[in-house]
Amino acid sequence: MMGLKFMDAVPFKDVYIHALVRDAQGQKMSKSKGNVIDPLHIIDEYGADAFRFTLTSFAAMGRDIKLSTDRIAGYRNFANKLWNASRFTLMNLEGFDAQAATLDGLNLSPADRWILTRLDETIVRLEQSLTDYKFNDAASTLYSFTWHAFCDWYIELVKEDLYGDDAAARHRAQTVLYLVLEQLLRLLHPIMPFITEEIWQALPGTRPTTYLMQSSFPQAGNLPVDATGAAEMDLIMDVIRAIRNVRGEMDVAPGRLVNAVLDCRSATSLAILESGRGYIRSLARTDDLQIGVGIVRPEQAATQIAGDIEILLPLAGLIDVEEELKRLDKEMAKVQKDVEFFDRKLSNVKFVANAPADVLEKDRSKQQEAREKLAILQQSREKIAAIR
Numbered sequence: 001m002m003g004l005k006f007m008d009a010v011p012f013k014d015v016y017i018h019a020l021v022r023d024a025q026g027q028k029m030s031k032s033k034g035n036v037i038d039p040l041h042i043i044d045e046y047g048a049d050a051f052r053f054t055l056t057s058f059a060a061m062g063r064d065i066k067l068s069t070d071r072i073a074g075y076r077n078f079a080n081k082l083w084n085a086s087r088f089t090l091m092n093l094e095g096f097d098a099q100a101a102t103l104d105g106l107n108l109s110p111a112d113r114w115i116l117t118r119l120d121e122t123i124v125r126l127e128q129s130l131t132d133y134k135f136n137d138a139a140s141t142l143y144s145f146t147w148h149a150f151c152d153w154y155i156e157l158v159k160e161d162l163y164g165d166d167a168a169a170r171h172r173a174q175t176v177l178y179l180v181l182e183q184l185l186r187l188l189h190p191i192m193p194f195i196t197e198e199i200w201q202a203l204p205g206t207r208p209t210t211y212l213m214q215s216s217f218p219q220a221g222n223l224p225v226d227a228t229g230a231a232e233m234d235l236i237m238d239v240i241r242a243i244r245n246v247r248g249e250m251d252v253a254p255g256r257l258v259n260a261v262l263d264c265r266s267a268t269s270l271a272i273l274e275s276g277r278g279y280i281r282s283l284a285r286t287d288d289l290q291i292g293v294g295i296v297r298p299e300q301a302a303t304q305i306a307g308d309i310e311i312l313l314p315l316a317g318l319i320d321v322e323e324e325l326k327r328l329d330k331e332m333a334k335v336q337k338d339v340e341f342f343d344r345k346l347s348n349v350k351f352v353a354n355a356p357a358d359v360l361e362k363d364r365s366k367q368q369e370a371r372e373k374l375a376i377l378q379q380s381r382e383k384i385a386a387i388r
Contacts, residue, residue, distance in 0.1 A: 016133055018059055024068040025358045037067055049192035050076035056191050057139040078143060079195055085151045086199045089181050092162050096174045098205030103224060111157035112176045113226040114233035118149045119180055123220040126187060142188055153237060160282055183218050235307050236276035242304035242311045243284035249380045250302060250319055257287035258313055263295045265308035302383055321384055328381045335374045342367035
């Protein structure tokens with residue numbers, strides 16, 4: 001009405017009405033209840049960017065927001081993850097000419113093609129989410145790419161090139177690392193303006209704009225995309241993840257090298273794994289790595305499956321089977337007591353009828369966690385017992 005009165009024009013055509021923000025138990029905030037969350041206190045403790053990202057991630061249509069400080073703390077960890085990844089990048093850009101940074105003419109590695117493809121897909125999904133006002137989807141897309149693709153995987157995949165003696169490989173890794181981080185900061189900036197501006201100002205070289213907020217938003221289609229290569233890299237990462245899972249289940253020390261046998265069911269998978277042999281050896285911490293089709297199964301081996309590939313880890317001499325079984329039996333007995341405790345507690349009709357909803361929710365959550373942990377321990381014990 002004011003726009004029509006004074007400007008003779010409607011100032012906007014779309015109105016986004018966000019959900020009601022409630023406390024962690026889903027109750028309306030009230031001074032009389034004492035459950036009001038002061039935004040300024042939250043910002044002082046967790047940071048404005050973490051608070052903004054939390055609210056954005058909860059902004060789903062038709063659903064009230066249960067604001068929990070645990071979730072805000074989780075997104076503070078996300079901000080720290082971005083900060084640490086940026087520090088790693090900046091520390092490895094020594095001697096790098098950011099002004100001349102371009103992907104043209106670079107012989108991109110499989111990891112490079114994978115991250116650039118995933119970045120372009122992220123831009124596409126983000127643009128669609130913002131167009132549809134699905135801000136929670138936008139936040140989820142950015143979170144997944146930043147934490148899992150960029151921080152957890154790509155940074156680990158390029159360390160060998162960054163620290164190696166091949167100058168061309170180091171330059172290529174620096175270029176992709178720099179360009180991906182710069183684009184990522186632009187994508188995150190509308191939700192996390194403070195940390196992204198701080199990092200962007202620390203990037204080497206000069207840019208067309210003084211501030212990140214003045215720069216253009218990334219557009220899809222400007223990056224070299226290799227969907228087939230990205231899918232092949234995903235298979236290599238699945239194998240690495242499977243070997244890591246076995247190591248964790250068998251309680252193998254992180255620094256200890258293991259032997260691995262990768263039995264492929266097709267020549268295609270064989271070729272893919274051969275191309276990623278270096279990645280597998282480095283990230284899965286393997287010593288002797290056999291890759292082939294129809295390989296003879298080693299004795300006393302733990303098994304995992306990734307696609308049409310059987311991953312076999314010979315464990316003879318790697319762990320003390322009897323001692324490990326004793327350790328698991330002891331741990332299972334402890335978890336079994338927790339399961340029985342919560343089963344008795346939650347089967348008590350009087351307790352369930354009188355306990356507050358939040359207490360019941362916490363107990364049921366702990367009961368489920370104990371059951372899941374017991375199931376995992378039982379599976380681990382079965383696998384170890386099978387290699388005796």
